[in-house]
Amino acid sequence: AKGNGRNNFQFFTRELNHVATERLHLEAALRHAIDHDGFEVHYQPKTDANRRIIGMEALARWRPPEYGPISPDRFIPIAEDSGLILPLTMTILQRAFVATRRWNEGRDLKRNPLRIAVNLSPRLFLSDDIVSHVHRLLRDADLSPELVELEITETVFMSRSERVLETLIQFKQLGLQLAMDDFGTGYSALSYLRRFPLDIIKIDRSLVTGIEREEEVAMIARAVLSLGQSLHKTVVAEGVENQAQFDFLRSQGCDEFQGYLLSRPLSEAGMSELLQSHGG
Ligand code: C2E
Ligand code: CA
Ligand code: CA
Numbered sequence: 001a002k003g004n005g006r007n008n009f010q011f012f013t014r015e016l017n018h019v020a021t022e023r024l025h026l027e028a029a030l031r032h033a034i035d036h037d038g039f040e041v042h043y044q045p046k047t048d049a050n051r052r053i054i055g056m057e058a059l060a061r062w063r064p065p066e067y068g069p070i071s072p073d074r075f076i077p078i079a080e081d082s083g084l085i086l087p088l089t090m091t092i093l094q095r096a097f098v099a100t101r102r103w104n105e106g107r108d109l110k111r112n113p114l115r116i117a118v119n120l121s122p123r124l125f126l127s128d129d130i131v132s133h134v135h136r137l138l139r140d141a142d143l144s145p146e147l148v149e150l151e152i153t154e155t156v157f158m159s160r161s162e163r164v165l166e167t168l169i170q171f172k173q174l175g176l177q178l179a180m181d182d183f184g185t186g187y188s189a190l191s192y193l194r195r196f197p198l199d200i201i202k203i204d205r206s207l208v209t210g211i212e213r214e215e216e217v218a219m220i221a222r223a224v225l226s227l228g229q230s231l232h233k234t235v236v237a238e239g240v241e242n243q244a245q246f247d248f249l250r251s252q253g254c255d256e257f258q259g260y261l262l263s264r265p266l267s268e269a270g271m272s273e274l275l276q277s278h279g280g
């Protein structure tokens with residue numbers, strides 16, 4: 001058994017080396033991509049209850065030629081840990097803002113504007129002057145701040161909350177909308193809803209999957225929707241994959257819908273086409 005333990009140890013060391021080396025390679029590739037415009041932005045449309053497109057979420061895409069596509073769930077944490085999240089986010093936002101400005105051209109901005117939702121990593125709230133960065137990008141793109149929603153996850157609210165509150169208030173003063181992303185995955189989210197100036201609650205996919213089959217999931221989703229309504233928040237459901245889920249959420253008063261039922265995330269050109277086929 002002793003010899004076996006030793007083998008295990010060697011195995012783990014080798015595995016760790018492998019993981020660490022791969023990570024270093026990915027980090028170098030990420031750095032290179034940031035300097036060479038190596039990212040894409042895809043857009044997933046959001047609709048209202050009548051299936052009218054009201055906006056889209058910008059999602060980062062990375063396909064380094066030497067690796068093939070790498071999911072944002074994998075490269076965002078690397079960017080966060082290696083100080084690359086700010087430049088990465090700036091390129092995503094810059095492109096998303098310019099595209100959104102273009103998609104809104106000729107639309108009646110009072111009646112049916114298209115809003116862009118972007119994801120802000122919790123890291124960005126700690127050190128960088130994120131508000132002025134976003135402000136500058138908005139001005140450069142000539143995009144109205146009212147058309148922008150910032151999606152923020154619960155972990156932001158767990159640390160240094162005075163600073164976070166201050167930052168969020170500055171964003172509100174600029175006119176942006178604030179959304180709590182992945183709602184329902186944490187545990188003390190309810191108090192955050194009172195403490196921070198959030199406009200939108202985005203129900204996590206884990207509370208949508210199975211909603212049409214499992215009574216418990218349905219009950220939780222119903223509770224979240226009624227909570228959102230009593231607090232006068234806009235409630236968005238993500239990960240809506242079938243008609244039964246859409247119908248249920250709609251019957252419970254959900255405001256906005258996002259998911260494969262309506263569309264997968266699309267390239268910028270794909271999004272432009274979709275908007276055109278929906279009559280601008
Ligand atoms: P998220 O913000 O919760 O984004 C939604 C994710 O669910 C996206 O995955 C989207 O493609 C996927 N999705 C949408 N509809 C459905 C559906 O009906 N069924 C299923 N199974 N999945 C659906 P994606 O693009 O792989 O992004 C994963 C996560 O990576 C995002 O989760 C977000 O946390 C993060 N992320 C993506 N882009 C950025 C970014 O630019 N900045 C930051 N900080 N994070 C990002
Ligand atoms: Ca999101
Ligand atoms: Ca989400």
Ligand code: CA
Nearest residue numbers: 182204205238
């Ligand atoms: Ca999610």
